Amino acid sequence: MTPSPNASDAVITAFAGIPALLDRAPALILRGRALDCECLLGPVDHLFHVSxxxxxxVDLTPAPVLMRSWRFSYRASSIAWAEYWKPAPxxxxxxxxxxxxxxxxxxxxDLHPFMAHLQYFKDMLALPRLHHAAVAS
Structure with a gap:
């Protein structure tokens, strides 16, 4: 199953919008208050370096970023992200x-920051799901 170019673009756009969605989720920010890390997140073909x-x-930049290190990477296919963000996957x-x-x-x-803050990452990366469900209703 190959994603259409439009589906990939929609996933990239949704990822780029996660920081703004997170800013509107103070309880989630509070849950991650002890988290400071650099990581790579996103679709396999268009990762983002996330600080x-x-x-x-505080920073979401399309990867690769020259000479910038990261602790862990979580990457998935565009199809996986589109399915994950459905209102009821x-x-x-x-x-x-x-x-x-x-x-x-x-x-x-290094999986330690990801696993130590697993619920934070699950909820943060699900923010586009909640946003799309709210827009649809």
Missing amino acids: IQGGRI RPGWHDLLALTKREEAVLEG
Whole structure:
């Protein structure tokens, strides 16, 4: 299953909007208040270098960024992100770890910050799902 160019563009646009969505989620920022890290997140073919400080995304830049390190990477196919962001995702497409199990996503690097703040990352990366559901209703 190959994503259409429009689907990939929609996923990239949704990712670029996550910092603004996060700014409107103070409880989620509070949950991540102890998190400071550099990571790579996004669709396999268009990753973003993400800088998180105190639970806020302070920088989201398309990767690769020359000479910038990162602790971990979570990348998934555009199809996986589109399915994950549906208002009611199908089983196996509903969770970040489920996506890795079905080999639609890859988690690599130093997993400690990701696993220590797993619920934060699950909720932060699901923000486009909640946004699209609110717009549709």
